[in-house]
Amino acid sequence: MHLALTDQILKEVEKPARYIGGEINAIHKELCDAMIRFAMCFPDIYEIGMSHLGAQIIYAMLNEREDVWCERVYSPWTDLHKIMKEQKIPLFALESQDPVKDFDFLGITLQYEMCYTNVLQILDLSGISMFSADRNNDDPVVIGGGPCAYNPEPIADFFDLFYIGEAETGYDALLDLYKTHKMSGKFDRNEFLHEAGKLPGIYAPKFYQTHYGADHTLTSFKPIYEDLPHTIKKAVCMDLNDAPYITKPIVPYLKVTQDRATLEIQRGCIRGCRFCQAGMIYRPVRERDEKKLETLAREMLENSGHEEISLSSLSSSDYSALPELVNYLIEYAGEQRVNISLPSLRIDAFSLDVMRRVQDIRKSSLTFAPEAGSQRMRNVINKGLTQEDILKGAGDAFLGGWTRVKLYFMLGLPTETDEDLLAIPLLCNEIAKLYYELIPKEQRKGRVQIVASSSFFVPKPFTPFQWAAMDKREDFLRKAAFVNHAMHEQLNARSIKYNWHDASVSELEGILARGDRRLSAVLLYAYEHGALFDAWTETFHKEPWDEAFLKTGIDPAYYIHRERSTDEILPWDFIDIGVTREYLMREWEKAQNGVTTPNCRDHCNGCGAAVFGGGICYAH
Amino acid sequence: MRIRMKFSKRGSLKYIGHLDTMRYFQKLMRRAGIPIAYSNGMSPHQIMSFALPLGIGDESVGEYADIELTGSVSSTDALAALAACSAPGIEILSFKALPDDAKNAMSSVEAADYEIGFTNDPDLSAFSTFFAQNEIVVLKKTKKSENMIDIKPFIFQYRVAEDRIFLRLKCGSVNNTKPELVMDAFYQYLGIDFDENLLKIKRLDLLTVNGQDFISLNDIGLEI
Structure with a gap:
């Protein structure tokens, strides 16, 4: 088979198997004039991109159509990036090895903000104009989707279209329109984009105008054509x-991050943790039928030969037919x-029994995500997990033979005090103490970890925290040091290990997450000055970003360090996720008062997601 | 029952490394429904072993893997089932039952035949004078040490064709001699820079010793 890269290049780069395609079950089609060519891109390396369920679903779905050939594109790693730039080799799709520039569509999934410079790399290496405004009829239609499309504004100038929401419902209409x-015979790019912008869930950013006031906040956001919607549902x-x-x-062929079959058991989450975007944007909760999942599991395993299967969803313990x-x-x-491979389950008698049956207890660990140390703080974030729950779960597990516990926390939550921070080491110590109380000395095999x-x-x-101020880097680091110090003060300090990350990436993530269109200049500058693979510790460099803010005169503090007023127009307000702004405001208010909200299964809180006419909202 | 499979690895699949090839075969066995045996223990794995790793970027028409079966399947049926779910580029060429006393592929392999092509046209006619030296000393680097060794005894045979060289080299657990090593020495002898990425290496077969002779690993078993 013909490859886009020469033998010499493939022998020079790390892991050449990233670039050759030809895997089992990859889809190849005969090309003809009527064929719509769709390049589905995950803007990170092959091993990460190939592990992503959503992109695989879209790949399968689009290739179901006879008139569409969907192929895959991933980010070339830095070694190949350099060679492609030097030798002017155009970026190609894996299946046909043809240049991305020859495709009708370039679809890019946006799973995390730190992939944005990789998006620019994809456009750059493909030889597609960076800005939507500069593209002509021969360029592919560049369309973005995924969770970051819920605030597309920082990257709006680079995209022709965004698909807001779940891909399964709207692509047919978009592709049919494109085909027409x-x-x-007289395809006009702008005309197509304009018509596409009227389709449900499709946002055509170049046809929307933004105005900013003296305080830099948005004063208006509206379409330039009467026939385009003001809000995108x-x-x-x-x-x-x-x-x-x-x-x-x-x-x-390569060992990818998720080297297994993945079953998505449900979408959405009943919990309503106030920091969690996925918990809001994927409402309402919808389950897949258990029998359907059994069939899918068998089919996927038989057709792939995978030796492992995992379940995927938010809060998997809430899937109603989980035991079956x-x-x-x-x-x-x-x-x-x-x-x-089990998802993280709420630790109780059922999950411990299941874990015992599928894992080696000696090798596995228990995972808790209390997210905050104190009950007050957990009430603020609406994390319905109590210290009693954790200690009960851990205690049962210790008696069952487990000796390793992992705990996940967040620092810098709204209203957080040093007392809340101190509660983190105290909780860790309590768990360790419980182990030594429950397990007699002669039965212990070393320390609890x-x-x-x-x-x-x-x-x-x-x-609900979209209005909140984010901590400054210094605050984050002080808090981490404070927690670390207090960990060492604990009686059982030797049984506890504490990890935290650098705060630079979090700051940037914060800026981009709640950013607006003015950030496109920052992104372009950072990319052109070497920022790439920012999600990777080994390749993240702060310098091009610092420089980018200085050169463009954009103040990062505006985006992260100020609390927004609830009457401010937010850059993403034009998107309607079903959950209403009023509901989020109510939740923000309740958070500040430490008042919790029950989960959707126990009680409907009127968030607005019932507008979609199904799922858990109508299960009562 | 123990089975020996001979397979080829060609085209773009030459870029699949050894560990990835092993994982490919594990999944292939499952897709094809080959009744392969599993080890005992908490994390059972398929009983499968490969004769000799092949370098990334090298092609081969003579690779071997041994497996153990729990049930029976005929060679014809197994080959058909494997072909139906193989990637183009990896072709299973034979599926034979091993005699009870046969050593596994990994421990019996003694030599490998290579065909070496070139992208930069060195003067191959000099190879015979190169080989006529009393000794061919190279610096062999391992993870632990660097040693000067004479590799001439490990070059069992050679033949120079118009634009390529055929080599039969010692391989296996001791004195494993890679074709790149021989070519590096040859290029030094010619006084030109060596870049192993410019070689086109194809492994033709793996061999074991039977009395005085080398025989192909494929000649050990019988079709079932």
Whole structure:
């Protein structure tokens, strides 16, 4: 088969298998004039991109259409990036190895803000104009989607379209429209984009105008054409049982991050943690039928030969048929010698029993995500997990033979005090203490191992904390040092390990998450001065970013360090996720008063997601 | 029952490394429904071993893997099932039952045949004078040490064709001699810079010793 890269280049770069395609179940089609060519890009390296479920679903779904050939594109790693720039080799798609520039669409999934410079790399290496405004009829239509499309504004200038919401419902209409325009023989890019902008869930950013006031905040945001919508309502797939899913997963040669079949059991989350964007944007909760999942599991495993299957969803313990599904999988896995990789489950008698059946207790650990140390703080963030829950779960697990506990926390949450921070080491110590109380000396095999990790809280759009000020870098580092010091003061300090990260990336993530269109200049400058693979510790460099803010005169503090007033127009307000702004404001108010909100299954809180007409909102 | 499979690895699949090739085969066995045996223990794995790793970027028409079966399957059926779910580029060429006393591929391999092509046209006619030296001393680097060794005894045979060289080299657990090492020495002898990325290496077969002779690893088993 023809490869885009020469033998000499492939022998020079690290892991050449990233660039050759040809995997089992990759889809190849005969090209013809009527074929719509869609390049589906995950802007990170192959091993990360190939592990992403959503992109695989879109790949399967688009290739179901006879008139579409969807291929894959990933970011060339820095070694190949350099060679491609030097030798002017255009970026190519894996299946056909043809240049991305020859495609009709370039779809880019936006899973985290720190991939934005990689998006620019994709455009740059493809030879596509960076800015939508500069593109002509021969360029692919560049469309973005995924969670970061819920605030597309920082990257709006680089995209022709955004798909807001779940891909399963709206791509057919978009592709049909494109086909009509393409086959008419007089394709006009702007005309197509204008028409596309009227479709449900589609946002065509170049046709919207922003105005800013003296205080830099938005004063208006509106379409330049009368016939374009003022708000874009997210697309939601209400029947997951009928929705396209992967039955023939591509089997990578390289060991990718998630080297297994993945079953998405449900979408959405009933919990309503106030920091969590996914918990709001994927409402309402919709489950896949358990029998359907059994069939999908068998098909995926048989067609791929994978030795492992994992379950995917937010808060998997809340899936109503979890015991049936897990029991089925354990039985099937036993016959077929398939491993089951469990999602993090609420620790209780059921999950401990399941863990015992599928994992080696000596090797596995328990995971808790209290997110905050004190009950007051957990009430603020609406994390319905109490110290009693954690100690009960840990105690049962210790008696069952487990000796390792992982705990996840966030620092810098709204209203946080030193007392709340101190509660983190105290909780860790309590867990360690419990182990030594419950397990007699002669039965212990060494110390209990408690690993606590903290991340820095980054406020995200469409959460009750979207108005909150983010901590400064110095505050973050002081807090981490404070927690670290207090960890060492604990009686059981030798059983506890504490990890935290640098705050620079969190700050940038914060800026980009709640950013607006003015940031495109910063992004372009940073990319052109060497920023790439910012999500990777080894390749993240702060310098090009610092310089970019200085040169463009944009003040990062405006985006992260100020609390926004609830009457401010936010850059993402034009998107309608079903959950209303009023609901988020109510939650923000309740958070500040430390008042909790019950989960959707126990009580409907009227968030607005019922507007979609299904899911848990109508299950009562 | 123990089975020996011979397979080729060609085209773009030459860029799949050894560990990835092993993982590919594990999944292939599952897709094809080959009744392969698993080890015992908490994390059972397929009983499968490969004769000799192949360098990334090298092609081969003579690779070997041994597996153990729990059930029976005919060579014809197994080859058909494997072909139906193989990637183009990796072709299973034979599927034979090993005699009970046969050593596994990894411990029996003694020599490998290579065909070496070039992208920079060195003067291959000099190879015979190069080989006529009393000794061919090279610096062999391992993870632990660097040693000067004479590799001439490990070059069992050579043949120079118009634009390529055929080599039969010692391989296995001791004195494993890679073709790049021989070519590095040859280029030094010619006095030109060596870049192993400019070689086109194809492994033709793996061999074991039977009395005085080398025989192909493929000649050990019988079709079932």
